Structures are given as C-alpha cells and as structure tokens.
Amino acid sequence: MARKVINRRVRYETEYGAQKKEGHAFFPYAMFHDVVVNLLIVLIIVLMAVVWHATAGPINASHPAGTNGWFGALYETKANPAVAQTEPRPEWYFLFLFELLRVFKQPWQLIFATIIIPTLLMVMLIAWPFLDTGRDRRLSRRPAGVALGLATPAVLIALTLAGASAPGAISGANISKNPAINALPGSQLIADAACATCHTFPTGGASGPGSSLANGSTKYGTDQKGLATWIGHLANQSGTGMPAFDQSFNQQQIDQIAQVIASLKTNSVQPLGGS
Amino acid sequence: MPSPIPIPPPPSPKQMVLATEDWVEYRTGFPTLVRKFLFRKVPPTGWFHTLGSSLLTVFILQATTGALLAMTYDPSPNGAYESIRYITDVQTLGWLVRGMHKWGASVMVILLFLHMGRTFFYGAYKYPREMTWLTGSLIFISVMGMGLTGYLLVWDERAYWASVVAININGTAPVLGPFISKFLLGGPVIGAQTISRFYALHMLLIPGAIIALIFVHMWLVVKLGVTPWPSRPPEPEPEPAYEPQPQRHVDAPVAVPVTAAAEQREVQEVGGD
Numbered sequence: 001m002a003r004k005v006i007n008r009r010v011r012y013e014t015e016y017g018a019q020k021k022e023g024h025a026f027f028p029y030a031m032f033h034d035v036v037v038n039l040l041i042v043l044i045i046v047l048m049a050v051v052w053h054a055t056a057g058p059i060n061a062s063h064p065a066g067t068n069g070w071f072g073a074l075y076e077t078k079a080n081p082a083v084a085q086t087e088p089r090p091e092w093y094f095l096f097l098f099e100l101l102r103v104f105k106q107p108w109q110l111i112f113a114t115i116i117i118p119t120l121l122m123v124m125l126i127a128w129p130f131l132d133t134g135r136d137r138r139l140s141r142r143p144a145g146v147a148l149g150l151a152t153p154a155v156l157i158a159l160t161l162a163g164a165s166a167p168g169a170i171s172g173a174n175i176s177k178n179p180a181i182n183a184l185p186g187s188q189l190i191a192d193a194a195c196a197t198c199h200t201f202p203t204g205g206a207s208g209p210g211s212s213l214a215n216g217s218t219k220y221g222t223d224q225k226g227l228a229t230w231i232g233h234l235a236n237q238s239g240t241g242m243p244a245f246d247q248s249f250n251q252q253q254i255d256q257i258a259q260v261i262a263s264l265k266t267n268s269v270q271p272l273g274g275s
Numbered sequence: 276m277p278s279p280i281p282i283p284p285p286p287s288p289k290q291m292v293l294a295t296e297d298w299v300e301y302r303t304g305f306p307t308l309v310r311k312f313l314f315r316k317v318p319p320t321g322w323f324h325t326l327g328s329s330l331l332t333v334f335i336l337q338a339t340t341g342a343l344l345a346m347t348y349d350p351s352p353n354g355a356y357e358s359i360r361y362i363t364d365v366q367t368l369g370w371l372v373r374g375m376h377k378w379g380a381s382v383m384v385i386l387l388f389l390h391m392g393r394t395f396f397y398g399a400y401k402y403p404r405e406m407t408w409l410t411g412s413l414i415f416i417s418v419m420g421m422g423l424t425g426y427l428l429v430w431d432e433r434a435y436w437a438s439v440v441a442i443n444i445n446g447t448a449p450v451l452g453p454f455i456s457k458f459l460l461g462g463p464v465i466g467a468q469t470i471s472r473f474y475a476l477h478m479l480l481i482p483g484a485i486i487a488l489i490f491v492h493m494w495l496v497v498k499l500g501v502t503p504w505p506s507r508p509p510e511p512e513p514e515p516a517y518e519p520q521p522q523r524h525v526d527a528p529v530a531v532p533v534t535a536a537a538e539q540r541e542v543q544e545v546g547g548d
Contacts, residue, residue: 012403016500023318023320024317029317030324041382042333044382045382049373053370071378075360075431076434078431079352079434088433094419101444111447114444114447126412128408129409132400146396236443241444242443243439243443244464
C-alpha cells in the first residue's frame with residue numbers, strides 16, 4: 001500500500017515537474033491574463049447595471065413598477081402577504097429546480113424534484129474526485145466522465161429554458177369556457193391569487209408545478225369541503241410547495257374558490273358548499 | 276576643529292529601501308511570502324485559467340457593494356421595499372451600487388459554472404487536487420445559498436411568493452427539513468422574523484463561510500499549482516529512483532522514511548522553486 005502511494009506520488013511529481021519547467025513565473029505572465037479578464041468582467045457588470053437602469057427608466061404614473069427595460073424592471077410590485085397576486089418564479093439559476101417541480105408534479109413523484117434529484121446532484125458534485133479516480137486527465141481516456149460532463153449542463157440548460165418559458169397567469173377571471181362559472185365570485189379570487197401561474201385551467205395557465213385543473217380536481221372532484229381544506233392549509237402541510245391560502249383569504253372566499261374548482265369538474269355551476 | 280564624533284554619510288535611497296524591507300521582513304515575513312507567491316513557477320496557463328481569479332474579483336465586488344447597500348437597506352417588511360426604492364431613485368449612484376450587486380450575482384453564478392467546467396474538462400480535480408474541488412463545490416453551494424437568501428430581501432411579490440414555495444419545499448425534506456423551515460421562517464408565515472433571518476444569513480453567516488472557504492481553496496491552488504491542459508501522456512512509469520534496495524525485512528520501516536522524504540520534497544517545492 002505504502003509503495004503504491006509512493007509510486008503514484010513519484011509519477012505525478014515527474015509529470016508535473018516537467019510541465020512546470022515549460023512554464024513561467026506567475027508574475028507577470030499568468031497574472032497578465034488574470035488582470036485583463038478581471039477588468040473585462042468588472043466592465044461587463046458595470047455596463048449591465050448602466051443598461052438596466054437606463055432602459056428601465058424611472059417609476060411614475062406612466063411607468064408603474066414592473067415596467068420592463070432591456071434587463072427587466074427596476075422593481076416589481078411590493079410584496080403583499082395578504083394577497084398572492086403574482087407569478088412565483090425563482091431567480092434564473094434556480095429555474096432548473098422550478099422546472100423539475102413542473103415535471104414531477106404528481107404528489108407521489110414530488111420527492112424526486114424536491115429531495116432526491118437535488119441531493120443526488122450535490123453529493124455527486126462534492127464527491128466527484130473520489131468517484132472518478134483514474135489518473136489520466138486526457139479527455140480521450142475518460143469518455144464516461146466527459147459524457148457526464150457534457151450531458152449535465154445540457155440537461156440543466158434545457159430545464160432552465162423550459163422553466164423560463166413556463167406560461168404565466170391568465171388575465172381576468174376567464175378561467176373557464178363556461179361564462180356562468182366565470183361569473184362566480186370565486187373565479188375573480190382565482191384570478192387575484194394567480195392560481196394559473198401553477199395550475200392549468202380550461203382557458204390556459206401553467207402546466208405545473210401544480211396539478212391540472214382543466215377538468216377540475218382529480219383528487220377531490222366535487223367535494224367542496226375537501227377542496228376548501230386542501231386550499232386553506234392541507235396542501236401546504238402536505239409538502240406540495242403550494243402556499244396556505246387561509247393566510248390570504250377568509251373562509252368564505254376559500255369556499256367560493258372551492259365552488260369554482262368543483263364546478264370545473266362538471267363544467268356546470270355547483271351550488272356553494274356542495275349539494 | 277574636527278568634530279569629535281564622525282557623522283556618518285546619509286544612507287543612499289537604496290539602503291533606505293533595503294533597511295525598510297528588512298524591518299518589515301524581520302517583523303512580518305510578508306516580503307518573502309509575497310515574493311514566493313508572485314514568482315512561483317507555474318505550468319503553461321491560458322485564458323481559461325483566469326476564471327478563478329475573476330470569481331475572487333466578483334466576490335470582492337459583491338462584498339463591497341453589499342456593504343454599501345447595507346448602510347441604507349432596512350430589513351423589515353415595512354421598510355425593505357421602500358429602502359431599496361430610496362437607494363435606486365434618490366441616493367447618489369445608489370442605482371449603480373444596487374445594479375452592480377444585482378447583476379454581479381448573475382455574473383458570479385455564470386463564472387462559477389464556467390470555472391467548474393474548466394476544472395472538469397482539464398481533469399484538474401484529479402490527484403492530488405481532490406480537496407481543491409471539494410472546497411470549490413462547497414463555495415458553489417454557498418453562493419447558491421446567497422442567491423436564495425438575497426432574492427427575498429427585495430421584498431417584491433415575485434420573490435415573496437417564490438420564497439414561500441422554496442421554504443415549503445424545504446419543509447418536506449426528511450428529518451431536518453421541518454426544523455430548517457421553522458428556523459428560516461421564524462414564525463407561522465414569512466414576516467419580520469423571516470426577513471431579518473434571511474438578511475443575517477445573506478450578509479454574515481454565508482459570506483463568512485465563503486471567505487473561510489476561499490482562503491482554503493486559494494491556499495490549495497498555490498500549494499499544488501495550476502493544472503495545464505492534458506495534452507501529453509504522462510511519463511512512462513519510471514522505476515522510482517530511490518526504490519528501496521532489496522531488503523528482506525518488513526516493508527513498513529522502509530516505507531516510512533521514504534514517504535517522509537517524498538513529503539519533504541513536496542514541501543520544498545511549494546512556494547516556488
């Protein structure tokens with residue numbers, strides 16, 4: 001064992017010693033490259049800040065918060081914990097995780113998106129040098145590693161792009177093709193809470209992370225009490241990522257939302273509270 | 276009449292510089308340290324080897340702009356959004372500081388991926404640089420944590436509800452999940468406690484960890500040297516020059532001094548030859 005360690009050390013030092021002989025002193029040779037690129041990066045950051053500020057413009061009556069410039073708005077609307085009136089979207093570098101939520105949206109699959117895949121990625125990242133212990137660094141001598149190294153960013157980029165193009169909310173209360181359902185007070189509340197940023201409705205909306213409500217709820221059907229409990233707090237407690245809406249709405253409003261979801265099941269208006 | 280004590284001639288500028296350096300050298304050792312760092316020999320490097328130092332520069336930029344923002348930012352549900360509007364609209368060059376912090380974060384994440392890709396395809400994580408990769412991946416995870424905690428501080432609709440979802444999902448993790456969620460929230464819903472917790476994580480705890488990790492990471496980079504592009508095959512396996520001579524007794528007593536000698540040579544090579 002000790003012999004093996006020494007041989008590896010000697011081989012490495014012979015190779016690295018030879019490579020060092022071909023090299024230069026860190027200063028000024030390598031440092032020159034560093035200085036040029038570092039200045040360039042700082043310049044890019046300053047330019048991005050300038051373009052962001054210059055194109056987004058000031059906030060006033062004709063330019064309300066959220067008006068987009070080239071690089072997005074200076075501010076979005078202020079958070080209002082009482083009413084969820086927005087699209088919950090993460091920063092672009094978490095969009096791949098967001099998209100995973102949309103891919104694995106059945107309750108029993110959810111653990112893949114929330115725990116299993118992110119943990120696996122982190123463990124693989126940290127442990128990689130101890131998994132790939134081959135000595136040869138050349139790409140041709142480690143095809144499996146190189147394939148993984150190309151596939152991982154490809155998948156991450158694909159997930160990020162898919163997450164970025166996830167459809168947003170439906171404007172107004174036109175969640176159903178049935179005008180009678182759209183006229184219910186719950187439909188306006190569904191629009192206010194921007195449910196369509198996570199759920200599909202008959203007229204559109206996002207294909208996840210939430211389940212499709214295009215034909216109502218598969219889980220609860222026309223069970224308005226069950227729906228109301230789920231929306232109020234049960235979904236939140238079940239670890240679906242869905243917020244607890246009893247923080248944003250009162251019980252009557254949640255019952256009205258449940259009425260609409262139940263009505264979507266039959267595509268006809270159900271009486272409030274169920275029959 | 277000649278002076279009884281001869282006045283020495285004033286020291287030349289060169290002597291003064293040398294004396295000053297000697298003063299500093301004897302008390303701190305920094306001149307030798309800097310010389311060893313700057314004039315150490317490195318294998319042929321190229322433009323791809325600049326990503327690590329760029330990350331250090333962007334980190335310093337983030338720390339500086341972050342400290343400037345912290346002078347005005349108010350980590351409370353009622354003040355956060357308004358203080359950011361004040362920084363952006365009223366404060367002199369506040370928009371530039373906030374803009375650089377905001378976009379610097381995205382640039383840092385991109386650079387992290389590029390730096391990791393460079394290390395990966397060069398095989399630079401391989402023996403004996405495993406620990407350099409390990410500390411680097413911990414920095415990577417910490418920087419993602421910075422992104423997560425910084426997002427909520429703006430206190431806008433999008434970030435607020437995205438954080439609600441993120442904390443909910445965290446709570447589903449087995450064993451520790453609910454505790455971490457409870458710790459992050461500091462209450463039944465996202466509120467004053469949550470924002471100050473995210474703020475403390477974002478500007479004290481995680482950056483502190485990153486600074487410590489950067490020091491270890493950079494020490495390893497300087498100690499082990501950078502990795503050139505793997506273009507040439509490694510040397511054909513040579514018989515070690517100091518292969519223990521045929522000695523029939525047990526391996527261990529022979530192996531130990533040889534290992535020690537190899538270690539010592541490694542130590543001598545560190546810091547530039």
